[in-house]
Amino acid sequence: MSPRTARKGHSPMRLRLLLAPLLVCAALSAALAGCTDEEPTGIEGKKVLRVGVKFDQPGIGQERRDGTFEGFDVDVAEYVAAALGATPEFVRITSDQRERRIRDREVDLVVASYSITPDRRREVNFAGPYIIGHQDIMVREDATDVAGVHDLRGKRLCQAGGSNSWRRVTVELGIKARLVPAATYGECVRMLQAGDLDALTTDDVILAGYALANPDAFRLVNAKFTDEKYGIGLHKDDIGGCEAVNRALTRMYQDGTAARLLARWFRPAGLKTTGHVPQFEGCS
Amino acid sequence: MTDTLAPPSRRREPGPRRRRARYRRRGGALGPPRTVPAVLRIWTAAVALALVGLFAAVHSGVDEAREGLRVIGRDAGPQAVNTGTLYLALSDMDAQLAGILLIGREHRLGQGRAKALAIYEKRRREAGQAVLQAFDIAGQNATGRETVQSVLDGLGAYERLAARALVLDERAGHRAGPPPAPVLAVYRQATDLMRAQLLPQAYNLTLESAAIVRRTHVSETDRATDALARVAVAGVVLLGVLGGLQVTISRRFRRAVSPPLALATAVALAITALAATSLGRSSAHLRAAKEDGFDSALTYARARAISNTAAADQVRWLIDPARADTYEQVYFDTSQTIAYVPAGNLAAYYTALEKVPLKGGFLQSTKATDPVVVRYRAFQKADRTLRGLAGAGRTRHAIVLRTGTMVGVYADYDRELGALVARGRTVFDDRITRAERALGGWGTGLPVGAAAVLALVLLGVRPRLAEFR
Numbered sequence: 001m002s003p004r005t006a007r008k009g010h011s012p013m014r015l016r017l018l019l020a021p022l023l024v025c026a027a028l029s030a031a032l033a034g035c036t037d038e039e040p041t042g043i044e045g046k047k048v049l050r051v052g053v054k055f056d057q058p059g060i061g062q063e064r065r066d067g068t069f070e071g072f073d074v075d076v077a078e079y080v081a082a083a084l085g086a087t088p089e090f091v092r093i094t095s096d097q098r099e100r101r102i103r104d105r106e107v108d109l110v111v112a113s114y115s116i117t118p119d120r121r122r123e124v125n126f127a128g129p130y131i132i133g134h135q136d137i138m139v140r141e142d143a144t145d146v147a148g149v150h151d152l153r154g155k156r157l158c159q160a161g162g163s164n165s166w167r168r169v170t171v172e173l174g175i176k177a178r179l180v181p182a183a184t185y186g187e188c189v190r191m192l193q194a195g196d197l198d199a200l201t202t203d204d205v206i207l208a209g210y211a212l213a214n215p216d217a218f219r220l221v222n223a224k225f226t227d228e229k230y231g232i233g234l235h236k237d238d239i240g241g242c243e244a245v246n247r248a249l250t251r252m253y254q255d256g257t258a259a260r261l262l263a264r265w266f267r268p269a270g271l272k273t274t275g276h277v278p279q280f281e282g283c284s
Numbered sequence: 285m286t287d288t289l290a291p292p293s294r295r296r297e298p299g300p301r302r303r304r305a306r307y308r309r310r311g312g313a314l315g316p317p318r319t320v321p322a323v324l325r326i327w328t329a330a331v332a333l334a335l336v337g338l339f340a341a342v343h344s345g346v347d348e349a350r351e352g353l354r355v356i357g358r359d360a361g362p363q364a365v366n367t368g369t370l371y372l373a374l375s376d377m378d379a380q381l382a383g384i385l386l387i388g389r390e391h392r393l394g395q396g397r398a399k400a401l402a403i404y405e406k407r408r409r410e411a412g413q414a415v416l417q418a419f420d421i422a423g424q425n426a427t428g429r430e431t432v433q434s435v436l437d438g439l440g441a442y443e444r445l446a447a448r449a450l451v452l453d454e455r456a457g458h459r460a461g462p463p464p465a466p467v468l469a470v471y472r473q474a475t476d477l478m479r480a481q482l483l484p485q486a487y488n489l490t491l492e493s494a495a496i497v498r499r500t501h502v503s504e505t506d507r508a509t510d511a512l513a514r515v516a517v518a519g520v521v522l523l524g525v526l527g528g529l530q531v532t533i534s535r536r537f538r539r540a541v542s543p544p545l546a547l548a549t550a551v552a553l554a555i556t557a558l559a560a561t562s563l564g565r566s567s568a569h570l571r572a573a574k575e576d577g578f579d580s581a582l583t584y585a586r587a588r589a590i591s592n593t594a595a596a597d598q599v600r601w602l603i604d605p606a607r608a609d610t611y612e613q614v615y616f617d618t619s620q621t622i623a624y625v626p627a628g629n630l631a632a633y634y635t636a637l638e639k640v641p642l643k644g645g646f647l648q649s650t651k652a653t654d655p656v657v658v659r660y661r662a663f664q665k666a667d668r669t670l671r672g673l674a675g676a677g678r679t680r681h682a683i684v685l686r687t688g689t690m691v692g693v694y695a696d697y698d699r700e701l702g703a704l705v706a707r708g709r710t711v712f713d714d715r716i717t718r719a720e721r722a723l724g725g726w727g728t729g730l731p732v733g734a735a736a737v738l739a740l741v742l743l744g745v746r747p748r749l750a751e752f753r
Contacts (some may be wrong), residue, residue: 019400118620122644132480134610149609171628172613195716225609227617240502243495250488254430274476279484 043108043234043241049086051077052093052107052233056186059209059265060113063092071229072205072265076130077111077247079257080232083248094184096162099123102233109245110233113206116281117164125238126231127245129278130252131262133203134224135168138211140192141219146199149225152177155198158188165202168226185210193217203228208269231281242283253277320536321752324745327529331548331741334522338552339734341518342559345511346726349566352504353723356497356570357716361578363421363428364493365709368585370414370435371486372592373407378478379596380404381446385471386603387687388458394687404446411439418489428492431485439481445474460601460683472607475600479593487589496583501574512560519556522737526552527576529741537748548740555733559726566722573715581708587622587646588701594618595663595694598670598686602679612671623647623660634668637661656704659697666693 043049054061055067061071070088081088093101093112101107102124115133116126139146146152152169157177159166161184169175180197182188189210191197200207204224211218232249234242252258253276262273380400391397415436422428449470458463463471533542558728594615601611616630624644627633638661642648650657670690673682 005413117625118644119626121621122624134551168613172616172630173609174629174631226613227610239498243498246488246491246495250427250431250492254427274480276481276482277488277489278480280491283495 008101009233022090024247028245041105041235042238043086046084046086046108049081049084049108050106051081051088051090052098052101052110052112053077053090054094054112055092055109056070056184057113057206057209058213058268060206061111062209064189072261073111073113073262075261075265076232076252077109079252079261080109080111080245080248083251084244095160096231098162102235108234108241112233113203113233114201114233115164116229116231120158120233121281123236123282125234125236125242126281127234127242127283128231128249128280130232130249130258131205131230131273132278133148133205133228133230135165135226135228137221137223138192138207138218139198139221141217143198146219146221148223149173150175150199150202152199154178156180156196158182158185158197158200160185160188160189160202162234163202169201173225173253189214189218200276203230203273205230205266208266208271212269229281239283246280246283250277250278291543306548319752321749323532324749326523327532328741328745330525331522331529332738334518334525335552335734335737338371338515338518338522338555339730341511341514342555342726342730345515345559345563346723346730348507348511349504349534349563349570349723350720352500352507353566353570353716353719355500356504357720358580359421359423359710360493360496360500361573362718363418364490364497364578364582365585365705366414366417366421367486367493368582368589368705369488370411370418371483371490371589373411373414374439374478374482374486375589375592375596377405377411377442377446379592379599380407380472380473381449381474382596382599382603383687385449385453385463385467386599386683388453388456388463390460393460394684395691408443428489431489435482435485438477438485442474442477442482445470445477449474460687461679462605466603472604474700483593486711490582490589494578497574497578501570504570505567508563508570512563512567515556515559515563519552519560522552523549523556526741529745533744534750537751542744544740544744547746548737551733551737551740555730555737558729562722562726566719569715569719569722573712573719577710577715581705581712583646583649584701584704584708588698588705590618590646591622591663591694591698591701594622598667598690602674602683602686609740613676615667619664621645623657630671631668634664637664641669655695656700659693659700663693663697666690702743 053073054071055063055069057071059071061069061073063069074090077088077090091107093107093110095112095181098110098112098114099120102110110124113133114120114126116129120126135272137146137149137152146155149169150173152175155177157166157169159179161182165177165187166177170177170179177199182191185200185202185206188197188200192200193214200210204220207220211220232245232259234245258277259275262275266273305707360365380403383394384397384400384404387393387397415432418435419429419432422432449467452467453463454469456467458464458467462468464566526545530542530545530549533545534540597611597615597618601615604611612630616633619630622645623637623642625633625636625640625642627636642650642651642657647657647660666685666689670682670685673679673685
């Protein structure tokens with residue numbers, strides 16, 4: 001019951017009066033809806049996520065002949081995308097493109113053996129790490145003169161583009177190795193096999209894949225001289241997305257998926273992994 | 285305002301609609317009878333309806349604001365702080381254990397074995413308390429409880445390993461320095477369990493709680509604006525209807541103002557204004573609690589937590605030469621997370637830290653002269669000396685330095701961080717209390733106010749209705 005029923009005779013006026021608050025409400029709620037649309041670029045709510053993955057790292061991210069991808073990173077990305085209610089669309093990415101393509105929003109996520117470093121953290125947001133790798137050294141099967149990282153002095157060491165690994169040896173530890181540039185780790189591996197290099201250093205999880213693919217040609221020194229935190233790169237602004245990915249990674253470890261994936265991709269190469277969720281970096 | 289709501293004059297020429305309405309009235313079938321008492325009753329009903337609208341708007345606004353406050357102020361906020369304490373206690377347990385194993389049979393070296401054991405014991409108790417509290421706050425959150433349970437299990441396993449390492453170390457009776465291989469093997473198991481399982485779980489709980497706070501805060505800000513708009517609209521509608529009623533009465537009964545109605549309008553206006561102020565103030569306090577209190581407490585609590593692991597990594601670096609490269613790299617990485625200056629290695633970092641302003645990290649928002657930065661620089665300077673001594677083969681000097689002077693250097697730095705955490709917490713707690721207080725009183729105030737409006741309206745309308753009896 002409202003005044004309107006009593007005053008049908010003047011309904012246009014009455015109607016206007018009753019409509020006024022409604023119009024105010026509508027205008028206000030429209031304005032309010034406008035205010036809340038602040039994060040339209042985050043990954044949350046997207047139906048398709050473009051994920052940058054490696055294409056030449058066996059066991060991590062490798063492109064198959066049919067153009068699809070396989071590896072630990074690929075499986076992790078699939079799990080995370082599914083947890084966010086999205087379908088992943090994989091794109092090839094090289095180490096030196098990662099920050100730029102995240103910044104330019106060409107990719108939504110980067111899951112590409114992307115180790116979290118203080119320098120990179122200033123440019124992108126890192127969810128995870130989802131695994132801790134340890135830097136190791138790979139030499140030709142017949143090489144006997146490298147037993148630890150300090151034996152790399154004077155040796156020809158591969159310097160892969162966009163990668164951080166060589167820096168750990170020559171800059172952080174100050175070991176004077178001779179750096180030989182190469183575009184990707186795939187190229188490093190070919191050069192090592194051809195005898196153009198003495199050693200290749202990067203993380204055990206990556207090296208294991210190469211060694212496993214060619215067990216007669218290479219061996220790992222088992223030096224393990226760093227902790228490498230593999231993170232999932234997102235745009236610097238996407239804090240909500242970063243938190244959502246962390247939540248997905250926690251679940252991945254709690255529901256046993258992580259243990260299964262680690263066993264599938266790294267156990268054949270003899271790598272020991274903890275199976276516990278790593279300490280996250282935090283999103284900011 | 286009220287004038288616009290005055291019912292239109294009756295003297296206007298009847299239009300077709302009006303005629304139709306009259307017809308219906310004569311038929312007495314559909315439309316209500318168009319008598320003065322009926323009109324008054326309908327106006328009164330309209331006031332009641334608008335009053336219900338305002339009641340609902342204020343009630344839901346206050347309710348939602350209380351829920352947001354509960355999550356941030358009593359749930360996720362305290363959980364973030366509590367799990368930070370847990371991390372610190374756990375990390376320091378491992379640091380004390382490493383220190384005890386490092387000095388071996390030289391029980392009085394540095395701060396000494398007895399003191400280290402006492403600190404270990406104290407930290408163990410703190411960790412236990414924090415676990416209990418974390419479980420309590422986790423409440424119905426299944427993932428959170430699972431994590432806390434896992435920390436509890438891991439803590440038991442860690443203590444068994446630590447006890448074994450201590451017994452083996454006693455038996456070995458070695459001089460200060462890296463313990464024999466069997467002791468080191470057990471310590472490695474213990475520290476791996478701590479660093480790969482327990483600490484990450486505690487840290488991730490802190491981060492997850494902080495994420496809940498951030499999310500709640502973001503939606504809370506939107507929601508508060510929404511609630512304010514709803515209260516404002518409902519208030520304006522009620523005032524309009526009250527004005528309409530007032531005008532109707534003054535026209536039909538030739539009275540200037542009905543005092544009870546005027547009073548009712550004043551009360552309605554007061555409810556609307558007070559509710560809007562209340563919601564606005566609580567929202568502002570909550571924002572301050574988050575931005576001026578929580579964020580800073582969280583930042584420094586995280587800095588404190590990982591600074592403790594950095595200090596522990598110094599001891600681990602001394603105790604386990606085979607892993608020294610890794611411990612040094614992790615120390616460098618952690619240092620840059622605390623206070624970032626561009627540097628390729630630790631040596632360059634020490635130098636840059638002295639000269640260049642901080643470019644990032646947890647301490648970024650501090651000034652170079654702030655005590656915490658001064659203490660942090662001293663901490664890094666001592667680290668430089670430590671590594672220099674060890675690098676020059678003066679391992680014993682390094683051990684004496686680390687277990688002696690450097691314990692104090694770290695404690696001074698840790699105390700500054702602790703003070704910053706406490707300052708943030710004080711602001712947080714204070715603002716949360718004020719936000720809660722701003723919402724207080726509506727439990728009784730709202731029903732009483734609404735009842736008063738209704739009673740005054742009836743008081744204003746009844747005498748007029750009586751004129752027709």
